[in-house]
Amino acid sequence: MTHAESLLEARITGKTYRRPDGVAMEAVHDLSLSLARGEFVCLIGPSGCGKTTTLRILTGLDRDFAGRITPDPAQLAIGIAFQEPRLLPWRTVEENIRLVLPSARRSMDLSGLIESFGLAAHRARYPGELSLGLARRVSLARALAVEPDLLVLDEPFVSLDAQAAAELRRCVTLAAERDGRGDGGRMGVLMVTHNVREALQLADRLVLLAPRPTYILEEVHLDVPRAARSPDWIEAGRAALAARFPVLREV
Numbered sequence: 001m002t003h004a005e006s007l008l009e010a011r012i013t014g015k016t017y018r019r020p021d022g023v024a025m026e027a028v029h030d031l032s033l034s035l036a037r038g039e040f041v042c043l044i045g046p047s048g049c050g051k052t053t054t055l056r057i058l059t060g061l062d063r064d065f066a067g068r069i070t071p072d073p074a075q076l077a078i079g080i081a082f083q084e085p086r087l088l089p090w091r092t093v094e095e096n097i098r099l100v101l102p103s104a105r106r107s108m109d110l111s112g113l114i115e116s117f118g119l120a121a122h123r124a125r126y127p128g129e130l131s132l133g134l135a136r137r138v139s140l141a142r143a144l145a146v147e148p149d150l151l152v153l154d155e156p157f158v159s160l161d162a163q164a165a166a167e168l169r170r171c172v173t174l175a176a177e178r179d180g181r182g183d184g185g186r187m188g189v190l191m192v193t194h195n196v197r198e199a200l201q202l203a204d205r206l207v208l209l210a211p212r213p214t215y216i217l218e219e220v221h222l223d224v225p226r227a228a229r230s231p232d233w234i235e236a237g238r239a240a241l242a243a244r245f246p247v248l249r250e251v
């Protein structure tokens, strides 16, 4: 067996928020996670368990926690596609993507990326003219334009109709399966979701999270190739997980 190259090692011993009335509220307690290059990991857990909190810590957006992330997230190129696409409304689709590039690469040709995501006809349009599904695709293309070591997706399919979700899923699969970065380095993908079915469709590994304060209940490795995962296989996997982990029945 080849040894997967480690991308990130996280040990979060604790993360506590202080409510406005001063009461401490622990969101994460003893969560250790590793991520390898080329791996697609889904974090799944019930509402409010601490998924976004964990993601913010892993990506270096929140440094106010007890524990350690190695390497420091600042040393990695990280592309994040939030649930809210967060596009600049006064910039075109192409400008929104280009703006995240370092100045030396600002004028690079983005046609390949734009075309592969079905955005060629939209590159000169403004965010206000786009459906949510298209805006999420632009946000994903922007996250990938930086040739990330780590691509982070926070609930990318939520509130999309079936067709828009399927198109975006195709783009996410394409992103995960292309060689990731231009220099041949392989990208890891970390996706947060409530949805066990979409995680079973896409991931190499599921990380099941406990209710708040969250920790890892179980990690499930999915060895069946993505293309061979039929609707029946996905449904059987979902039912088996729900039987073992009642907390997942509501997700």
Ligand SMILES: Nc1ncnc2c1ncn2[C@@H]1O[C@H](COP(=O)(O)OP(=O)(O)OP(=O)(O)O)[C@@H](O)[C@H]1O
Pocket: 017, 018, 019, 025, 027, 045, 046, 047, 048, 049, 050, 051, 052, 053, 054, 212
């Ligand atoms: N800035 C904050 N200050 C205080 N409490 C917070 C803050 N951010 C999150 N929380 C609380 O921490 C807990 C975990 O929140 P978090 O957003 O990480 O959960 P989540 O699993 O991503 O939720 P959801 O499934 O609703 O997206 C929740 O109880 C939330 O109310």
